[in-house]
Amino acid sequence: MPVPFNLADALDAALKSAATAAGLEAGAFVPEVRTADSRHGDFQANGVLGYAKARKLNPRALAEKLVAALPPELTAAYEVVIAGPGFINFTLKPATLLAWLRTHDSADHLKASAATARRGQTWVVDYSSPNTAKQMHVGHLRSAVIGEAICRLLEFSGTRVVRDNHIGDWGTQFGKLIWAYQRHLDPAALAADPLEEFERLYQVGNTAAEADPAVLEQARQELVKLQAGDPANLAIWKKINDVSLGAFQQIYDQLGIRFDVTLGESFYHDQVARVYRELTATALAAESQGALVVFHPEHPRFRTQPFIMRKADGASNYATTDLATALYRLEHFHADGIVVVTDFRQADHFEQLFLTVRKWFAAQAYRLPELHHVTFGAVTGEDGKALRTRDGGTIKLKELLAEAEARAFALVSERSADLPPEERRAIAAVVGVASVQYADLAQNRSSDYVFAWDKMISLEGNTAAYLLYAGARIHSIFRKLGATPGDAASEAAASALETPAEFALARKLVKFADAIRLATDTLRPHFLGLYLYELAGDYSAFYAADKVAVEDPAVRARRxxxxxxxxxxxETGLRLLGLRTLTRM
RNA sequence: GCGGCCAUAGCUCAACUGGAUAGAGCGCCAGACUACGAAUCUGGAGGUUUGGGGUUCGACUCCCUAUGGCCGCACCA
Known part of the structure; x- marks a missing residue:
């Protein structure tokens, strides 16, 4: 019996053909298959309700007709029941469950099955994107963690993903920074911790410029020189960026992130002329108060709130570079989709940007990629106020990760004192970072993130440690029994599922495909996190209820x-979220 | 002022984008290690989903409204 990886998809297809066979309007009937509350079954189809309502039909009678038209393979695999106002419930028969488990038996098989969903597509994912010359702080965490998870999910469903770090390397901060660099640089501090020194220099420049208009003017001149290509200033600028990227990469290494390209704002600096030309030629952009702007007359707000793409002084801004970026991603990467991962405060900007891009590409007859602004909530303190760079007391990402590892190390040492120190340290590195990542991924990205050490580092409840622990215990069983996970010969001896805990676990396992689909389609990794947490919970219940190392060889093989x-x-799921896994902890 | 997002158990969060009796963790109460790892498991208490109206077979979800919070709004990114 062939059992598809994504059972919900297969059910959907079967219901559509049954609808045609039963004489329904094929195009109008949407089965709406989803995973069901386990009290009702494994999957449910709700589509008859809407279809019947629109046509004033009796939904239950319609459901009867549909069920009668289901192909025999399907009724052989599921118990099918009509319930309530017209839900169709599908419960996997034990043999089907076991067949799924036998079929989908390796990481390669899972990947090959999942990768059919979006094969052939190319998506550019723009995430992390810090400003250079500054340290990454806690506010940079979400974009990096959520963005990486989205990349991995898209790749798993067959997409070619271009990871693009769209760094802020061309901002007006460089005027003050270069001014201070030339006058107040401390070489020893630069050697010790360059980003600390750059931040100090920026503060020096900023304070001086605020106190003295002459300094402000000098800083502005340094910026003009930089943008005109002055070799000395360019050299300073390049050094700042190189050093910044090196420091960022240390963080990315800890988070398991490696970008394919790092195309910051400076990369697009000489590509803005075409943007001005095309948007002006197509009459999308117009002069207003000396600036070149785009209005959207059909929009309640953006008909009066301009999208400024060239400032009155002739300089470009981030609207300009973002427009150029969209074009580059289309023409150079042939993107089918573009995902930008930033916090929700930039929602207006990206709404204006995407509106403009749609009209612009249409006017030029360019192919339009899917455009997604993946937003997330603010990182706030216990008081609910957003943490900001200039508020002081911002938590540096470097220190956050170090603290996470230190806390994890203390805990590992307490729980597993018998392990050698170097192994405890290696485990702590995984557990600490994973805890930080998972704290972000377990939560719907739309909500604000209340920053609290204890919550973030806590290794109890719905945390990375709980998931990693479940994995470590499984590895432990295989070590103790001298068995290898996925060994086909020993699995062949497995008998039919019997206990409630076995069934609950198996029924959860077959819904992996659905969790991935949901997380990927909505670009919300927490759906996968939630699934994995439930899976680990079902496993822990199974572990407590049913002993694996029993005498009966068939029962042991099955478990x-x-x-x-x-x-x-x-482990596949955790890696898709960007976490590393452990065999012991 | 205009607009966006948000409000779910004491606390932190879910609820598959309109589906069935709103679920977890923490905390609290009561249990389970001479069983493969107790960083675990089992059970219990805890809800007018901020208030009020509406839409329909069905609403935490959509619409209106009130209140409270966060955020954005002409040359920062």
Missing amino acids: LLLCARTLLVL
């Missing part, structure tokens, strides 16, 4: 099969 698949799905 080892469940352990192996749980491990496979858990």
